[in-house]
Amino acid sequence: MTGDALLRVEEVSAGYGRILAFEPLSFTVERGGLVLVLGPNGAGKTTLVKALAGAVALRSGRVLLGDEDLTWVPAHRRVRRGISLVPEGRGTLPGLSVFDNLDLGWHAAARDRRGSRREEFERVLALFPPLRARLAQDSRTLSGGEMQMLAIARALLAKPRVLLLDEPSLGLAPLATARVYEALVRLSAEGLAMVLVEQKAVPLAGVPSTTIVLQTGRVVYRRERARPTEEELADLYLGEGARG
Amino acid sequence: MRRSGRRRVEPLVAAVVAAAVVAVPLSGSGFWLYNLTVVSLYATPVVGLNLLLGLAGQVSFAQTTFMAIGGYGTAILTTRFGVDPWLAMAAAAVLSLAASVVVGLPLLRLRGHYLALATFALALGTTSFAAGATTLTNGTIGISGVPPLALGGLSSASPVVAYAVSWAACGLATVASAVLAGSHVGRAWRALATRQDVAATLGIRVTRYKLLAFAIAALMASVAGSLYVEFTTFVGPDLYDIGTVINLFIMLFVGGRGSVVGPLLGSAVVILGPQLIAGLEQYQNLVFFLLLLALLLLRPAGLLGRIRDPAPLTAILPVWLLRRRLPAR
Numbered sequence: 001m002t003g004d005a006l007l008r009v010e011e012v013s014a015g016y017g018r019i020l021a022f023e024p025l026s027f028t029v030e031r032g033g034l035v036l037v038l039g040p041n042g043a044g045k046t047t048l049v050k051a052l053a054g055a056v057a058l059r060s061g062r063v064l065l066g067d068e069d070l071t072w073v074p075a076h077r078r079v080r081r082g083i084s085l086v087p088e089g090r091g092t093l094p095g096l097s098v099f100d101n102l103d104l105g106w107h108a109a110a111r112d113r114r115g116s117r118r119e120e121f122e123r124v125l126a127l128f129p130p131l132r133a134r135l136a137q138d139s140r141t142l143s144g145g146e147m148q149m150l151a152i153a154r155a156l157l158a159k160p161r162v163l164l165l166d167e168p169s170l171g172l173a174p175l176a177t178a179r180v181y182e183a184l185v186r187l188s189a190e191g192l193a194m195v196l197v198e199q200k201a202v203p204l205a206g207v208p209s210t211t212i213v214l215q216t217g218r219v220v221y222r223r224e225r226a227r228p229t230e231e232e233l234a235d236l237y238l239g240e241g242a243r244g
Numbered sequence: 245m246r247r248s249g250r251r252r253v254e255p256l257v258a259a260v261v262a263a264a265v266v267a268v269p270l271s272g273s274g275f276w277l278y279n280l281t282v283v284s285l286y287a288t289p290v291v292g293l294n295l296l297l298g299l300a301g302q303v304s305f306a307q308t309t310f311m312a313i314g315g316y317g318t319a320i321l322t323t324r325f326g327v328d329p330w331l332a333m334a335a336a337a338v339l340s341l342a343a344s345v346v347v348g349l350p351l352l353r354l355r356g357h358y359l360a361l362a363t364f365a366l367a368l369g370t371t372s373f374a375a376g377a378t379t380l381t382n383g384t385i386g387i388s389g390v391p392p393l394a395l396g397g398l399s400s401a402s403p404v405v406a407y408a409v410s411w412a413a414c415g416l417a418t419v420a421s422a423v424l425a426g427s428h429v430g431r432a433w434r435a436l437a438t439r440q441d442v443a444a445t446l447g448i449r450v451t452r453y454k455l456l457a458f459a460i461a462a463l464m465a466s467v468a469g470s471l472y473v474e475f476t477t478f479v480g481p482d483l484y485d486i487g488t489v490i491n492l493f494i495m496l497f498v499g500g501r502g503s504v505v506g507p508l509l510g511s512a513v514v515i516l517g518p519q520l521i522a523g524l525e526q527y528q529n530l531v532f533f534l535l536l537l538a539l540l541l542l543r544p545a546g547l548l549g550r551i552r553d554p555a556p557l558t559a560i561l562p563v564w565l566l567r568r569r570l571p572a573r
Contacts (some may be wrong), residue, residue, distance in 0.1 A: 050441075053445050054444075054445075055441055055444060055445055074444070075444040075445050076444050076445075076446075076447050076448055076449050076450070077447075078445075079445055079446065079447045080447055084445075085445045087441070087442055087445065091439060091442045091445075093434065093435050093438050093439055093442065094438055095434060095437075095438055095502075096431060096434055096435065096438075100431045100434070103428065103431060104428075104431055104432065104435055104446045104448070105446065107428050107432075107446075107447065108446045108447035108448075109447075154446070158446070158447065
């Protein structure tokens with residue numbers, strides 16, 4: 001385990017009722033580091049990020065941010081400590097305008113870490129310029145790419161130290177996915193730690209610090225400073241020999 | 245930086261309503277003075293219900309329970325203990341707030357239909373308790389002789405004073421709801437109404453915000469309940485029966501959930517509508533029901549509403565037709 005780990009996930013498992021969504025899993029994320037978790041539907045990826053965000057109770061293990069144990073800290077407090085979630089399906093709030101969505105993100109930040117609303121809004125709007133013209137618009141009327149930008153912008157306004165992203169490319173056109181990933185690369189370069197969950201290979205420049213592949217809750221692949229090729233991923237999901 | 249696309253029509257409707265409220269006493273019409281006083285007394289708990297259901301998305305039938313606490317609290321304190329009516333109203337409001345916290349803390353952890361069922365049981369229990377606890381409430385006979393409010397040298401026994409006081413309370417509730425709806429609290433309510441799981445990950449303490457909406461709604465209902473009893477000088481269990489519970493919902497759905505002025509408009513339609521077609525005699529209820537149905541088919545979100553989901557109303561309209569009770573003069 002590295003000494004300067006920002007987020008430490010130790011033997012964490014979670015589930016619903018009697019069903020265990022994923023088996024005990026450990027990893028660390030450093031400042032500016034990226035942990036990529038891949039897996040098909042039902043692998044336990046969403047439950048993992050929800051558990052890290054505090055939205056699903058842990059079955060076992062500990063979650064530590066810096067030196068602080070967040071295992072029993074509820075979701076609404078975890079975000080103030082610096083863990084912010086971009087939920088699956090974008091998680092924009094229909095009926096609320098883009099401004100309202102962003103404002104909720106700004107309020108989620110701990111008071112001693114957030115700047116003025118105008119400054120913070122400018123910061124995220126510079127990262128996602130298409131949102132600037134849409135501030136008064138109901139968030140349900142945005143395009144898929146804009147919704148994803150909004151969900152990430154809102155999470156960033158909470159001033160996270162660790163950003164959890166649940167399938168940010170889901171349902172997006174390749175161009176929109178590329179734009180979203182471009183922003184994520186910039187954020188990573190600025191030192192933001194991320195746990196990124198995806199179903200398939202992603203257009204990510206650079207190599208994740210850790211790549212984990214889950215299959216029905218079990219780790220079937222794990223590499224440091226490496227990630228599987230698309231062929232390897234197909235083998236992992238479908239079993240070797242599945243490809244023609 | 246622009247904020248949001250609030251509907252432009254609401255301020256205009258608010259201005260028309262305010263002008264009408266000011267103009268009615270000048271007209272000297274007893275019919276309008278009385279009926280608009282009743283409209284304001286029902287609109288006030290509906291404003292609270294709008295915060296709870298229209299913004300925070302919590303289906304609660306408990307508004308009549310807090311109206312009853314306001315009404316009975318005021319009646320008992322004034323007639324049996326000689327407490328000043330203003331003080332009695334304040335004491336009943338504090339009691340309602342306390343009751344809302346005690347009841348709300350466990351109930352608001354329930355989601356969806358469970359909360360609706362639990363509060364429906366509470367509403368039914370309220371009427372049964374009011375009718376059955378004879379030593380406290382005087383049972384089905386109710387409590388008469390509740391003293392009116394004194395305001396300087398004026399008394400709420402005067403229809404104009406009662407009108408002014410009730411509209412002042414209703415106006416205050418409406419302005420408070422507008423301020424809340426536009427604030428971070430309102431955004432948090434709307435967030436938990438749509439995605440409770442996402443709201444929690446945005447730092448929103450879900451139960452606390454639900455409880456806040458529940459308590460504010462209870463306060464508004466309690467004050468309206470007290471004023472009603474002070475103006476009519478009587479309280480009885482029929483005031484809080486299931487017909488009233490349903491009426492409050494109809495008023496909200498007709499006016500439009502999530503709209504600030506909608507509760508006032510909805511209350512006016514439901515209170516005044518049947519009276520304006522009173523000439524139809526035995527067909528009055530049926531015609532009014534058909535008009536309401538047409539209105540909701542044409543405008544499923546209500547007159548000023550933003551939420552497109554008419555299902556709950558279509559479910560309760562037939563019940564309402566059977567149980568409708570208009571406030572007796």
